[in-house]
Amino acid sequence: MKPRYEQPGVPDGTTLTCFIRRQEAFDFAWHHHREYELTLITEGTGTRYVGTTVERYRVGDLVLIGPDLPHTFTAAPYATGMAAAVVAQFRHDFLGPGFFDLPQFRATAALLTRSAARGVRYTPAPPAVHALLADLPALDPAAQTLGLLDALHRLAHDATGTPITGPGYAPTPGxxxxxxxxxxxxxxxxxxxxxxxxxxxxxxxxxxxxxxxxxxxxxxxxxxxxxxxxxxxxxxxxxxxxxxxxxxxxxxxxxxxxxxxxxxxxxxxxxxxxxxxxxxxxxxxxx
CATH class of the missing domain: 1.10.10.60 (Homeodomain-like)
Structure with a gap:
């Protein structure tokens, strides 16, 4: 079986997708898609698979995964509580062609490039970014867009982000x-x-x-x-x-x-x- 190719739906009136994934358990569902994905763990613990890397995740962990980088999150059922995450998915041009080529967004463009090659983890997420993303699903499309851009800007200037996969991994193998x-x-x-x-x-x-x-x-x-x-x-x-x-x-x-x-x-x-x-x-x- 190959990693499932996902084509996330984009709601009318916006160019990005933001939702809360909340389940009794996260099943193994190896997949990839053309969108970047920010995932903030808000409940539960489990195992994260990104490219070549397998590691535990905890509440507060945040990852930015680039396009076509296979990944999945697994979590066993809990006696009490749920597995939950805030997920934002967007394409490189969600703010328009060439937006991240502007000089004032050079650092953000570099972050996206790093995430496309190896993914980026923050363990835990910077507090300000955690707060931004936790509130994102409840906002209207314009506020979601501004909030996501703010979060990416903050992450681009945060030194705690580290690569997820090893340097030898190709994110889009044949x-x-x-x-x-x-x-x-x-x-x-x-x-x-x-x-x-x-x-x-x-x-x-x-x-x-x-x-x-x-x-x-x-x-x-x-x-x-x-x-x-x-x-x-x-x-x-x-x-x-x-x-x-x-x-x-x-x-x-x-x-x-x-x-x-x-x-x-x-x-x-x-x-x-x-x-x-x-x-x-x-x-x-x-x-």
């Missing part, structure tokens, strides 16, 4: 490449906690193991093993912060069969030991 990568990524979303065998993954896209290894590394900027380890570490993060399971059980449930390998891979990606990550990120009860 259709054949994207179809194969999609088939693999969707499969691994569910299978990464079990043993992953190169030959079986290669067979999904009708390639030999050797050819698939070269193909995957060229397309994703990392090896299959590195990608699977990333998925497993993000699953471990969810278990560490959402359960009281022992570290050994977290490692096993995340797909690691060796505790020392789990600790090593976790520190490589998170710069913390698993127990230190749990202490730093798990909410504490207060009397």
């Amino acid at each position: 259709t054949a490449i994207r179809d194969r990568i999609d088939t693999v990524c969707r499969h691994l979303e569910h299978a990464h906690t079990h043993p992953v065998h190169l030959a079986e993954i290669a067979a999904l896209v009708h390639m030999s193991p050797t050819s698939f290894s070269r193909f995957f590394r060229r397309a994703m900027g990392r090896t299959l093993t590195e990608y699977v380890n990333q998925l497993r570490v993000e699953t471990a993060c969810r278990l560490l912060t959402g359960t009281t399971q022992p570290i050994t059980e977290v490692a096993a449930r995340s797909g690691f069969r060796n505790l020392s390998n789990f600790n090593r891979r976790f520190r490589e990606l998170k710069r913390l030991r698993p127990r230190d990550y749990r202490a730093a990120h798990r909410p504490h009860d207060h009397d």
Whole structure:
């Protein structure tokens, strides 16, 4: 299966789309579209997939994703509460052809260029931008347009934005490449906690193991093993912060069969030991 191509509808009387996505859970729905997308998480936690990168997201996180950069957000159902985000989608010319070529918008144009190549994350969103975007869906079209421009201007001058994907990722790979990568990524979303065998993954896209290894590394900027380890570490993060399971059980449930390998891979990606990550990120009860 390939990433679903979305063609967001634009309401009459405006040139952008702004809405609240609120559900009991966010399902895996790998997709891309021609629009830029600003997504502000307002409720819940989960996993964000953008290009080659898999990482946890939390309330207050904001990402700007450029055109044709495949992405999805997943969140499991909550016992209480919902998964929710404010989403704004717009094309480069939503303010008219050449608007961002004006010299006073040079910084904003540079931000859009960065987001198109690798995406940009703010963790968390700058407070002023958070407030602007949270109110955006309730505004009339003119106010939405001004608010979005204001938010982009502020983000362009905020130094906390960092790239999401690795430098080796091409946001618009050919259709054949994207179809194969999609088939693999969707499969691994569910299978990464079990043993992953190169030959079986290669067979999904009708390639030999050797050819698939070269193909995957060229397309994703990392090896299959590195990608699977990333998925497993993000699953471990969810278990560490959402359960009281022992570290050994977290490692096993995340797909690691060796505790020392789990600790090593976790520190490589998170710069913390698993127990230190749990202490730093798990909410504490207060009397």
